[in-house]
Amino acid sequence: MQTKTLDVRGMTCGHCKMSVEGALQKLDGVTAAEVDLGSGKVDVTYDESKVSLENMKAAVEDQGYDVSA
Ligand code: 9UX
Secondary structure, X not given: OEEEEEEEEOOXXXXXXXXXXXXXXXXXXXXXXXXXXXXOEEEXXXXXXXXXXXXXXXXHHHOOXXXXX
């Protein structure tokens, strides 16, 4: 298990938080995703044998946000 922090731009309201957390938590291998709206940081805990950083970034981008890690 591993934890990483993603930087997401464009999240401003609580719905953004829910969309991004939901999209990440839906991925097989992600066990926790927590958005901090103020900073745009997203802490994700995941099993690196099941899901990659690229998978997670793609899931966030699919929700319409720019992401870097
Ligand atoms: Mo809230 Mo986020 O109206 O893109 S869902 S700002």
